[in-house]
Amino acid sequence: MLLQLINVSKIYRPNTQPIQALKKVNLKIKKGEFVAIMGPSGSGKSTLMHIAGCLDVPTSGKLIFERIDVSKLDESALAKIRNKKVGFVFQTFNLLPRTTALENVMLPLLYAEHSYKQMKTIALKVLKAVGLSERVYHFPNQLSGGEQQRVAIARALVTNPTIIFADEPTGNLDTKSGEEIMKILEKLNKEGNTIVVVTHESHIAKFAKRIIKIRDGAIIS
């Protein structure tokens, strides 16, 4: 078992205007899975991803990550877990501007204490895996949307994480680029990577092998 959420609840602004984003959610994800979490806007799917990816802590309940209870860890410890074990792909790419694709991909390695030469070698490798060897010194504004997202995927892969979370990865892409991105994720999954995609579109969710539906903070299927 790679990841387990046990009775996880998340309440935002508990003291002023409480919003319960997640209501006692239970979820299990195994190694090698390709999971889609599908729900409309406001369903809590992003909150679920943030907690599962150790970007946020539950208000109550437990998160077991690779058999360790990480629910009560401080930000520093969570950051270290994210660095080594989690890769994120965002809808808005979130690449550093005026920074080359190569340097963007190297970023997580900076916080993992590699030598510069090691970082460069690994980064070039993953950029090749997503088919961007010709673009490694380009800046984000010199790349198309699909290429930027591919850089983001390479960055997510670069620390060899145990799980990759993609939050609406095709949201800012045209249909064709979107399909290309999902095909890359499919390929990565076939190679053994665990992938979780959060989306509201069923034709994107269909790429996954298991679809979890969520609505109003609770899982419904």
Add this chain to the structure above:
Amino acid sequence: MDLPETIKVALEALRINKTRSFLTMLGIIIGVTSVILLISIGTGLKTFITEQLEGLGADSLFVMPGEIHFEPGGGGGGGIPGAGVAASKFTFDHISDLKREAKTIKAVMAYTENNGTMRYKGKSHITQVAGVGPNYQEVRDQKVVLGSFFTTSQYNSAKKVAILGKTVADDLFGEEEPVGKKITISDQRYAVLGILEEKGGFGGFDMDDQVFIPATTAMRQFDMEYIMSLWVQSQSSETIPQTKEEIEKILLKTLDDDEFSVLDTKSILGVISSVLTTLTAALSGIAAISLIVGGIGIMNIMLVSVTERTREIGLRKAVGATPQNILIQFLIEAVVLSFFGGLIGILLGMAGAFLIGRFFTTTVTPWSIALAFGVSSLVGVIFGVAPAYKASKLNPIDALRYE
């Protein structure tokens, strides 16, 4: 992430926004440049005056009117020391009394200073006219390089003879040979006996912009009743304390205690030294205020920078940067800005000191450079902490959503 890496990351972030980085550094640069310049001018002035006084000899004493301690000499001719402002009561009798009765005195000389207009063949030059004794060259350790000084008999007869400083000679005579010619000093005709060797100057002071006539002649020329000050040469620097005592004893016979002061070069040096040190420190303190302003500038820009880079900070955290990583990164950015600002300021300050060194003596001291480095880096740390802390506390999820 280790320190060299963090510094590289910080440098990279600053390099991406070169213009902003430079403008932020400007406050520090200006502050440090001013401090270096002011300290170097102040130190140079101190060095110059010290050398001049030492040139007078550790065996010299000055009897000045009134109870004042040393006051920097007034006017453009730069007499050292200048005649006091208090009313003088010294007469030639005092000089003979001292000569006759003091055992440790080697020489006594009258010294007066007045403004005068020198004219030669239509050219005129206004400067200090010093009235001195025939033993001037020994007392002051400054010899004539052309011609000769006036003799004791010329002094005793109050003859109208003059010795010119180099600047005056050049201005009035140009290429012409001055010795033997006649000039007018304040509309009286004087014969030029010689030219004195050069002593240099500092800023507005030119030691060579002076004319020397016998003190006896000066008393009449400028209608003075009393001699402005007395220069005394002790037998050696060791006998200074005894000489001081003897002078006081002898003069107290005819003068009141508060009508004269005896100063030796060491005490004058001490006073000048402390005055200049205080002055330099005060001016530098004012300049240092601009360092604080520069620091505030850094803090402002770092705060703006943090806000602008909110999404970037969120991303860094998402991929594994701990709050400490972020804190140190932004803190180093601030320190790098202030350190480089300090470096540029030091280089500019040294260059400026070198340029000004043509007019004023300047001395760039190593400790002022170390101080500038230290303070500017410290400014970076102090004013960089708040923004860096703010950055480190950002919530990654909110930060990533920031517009």
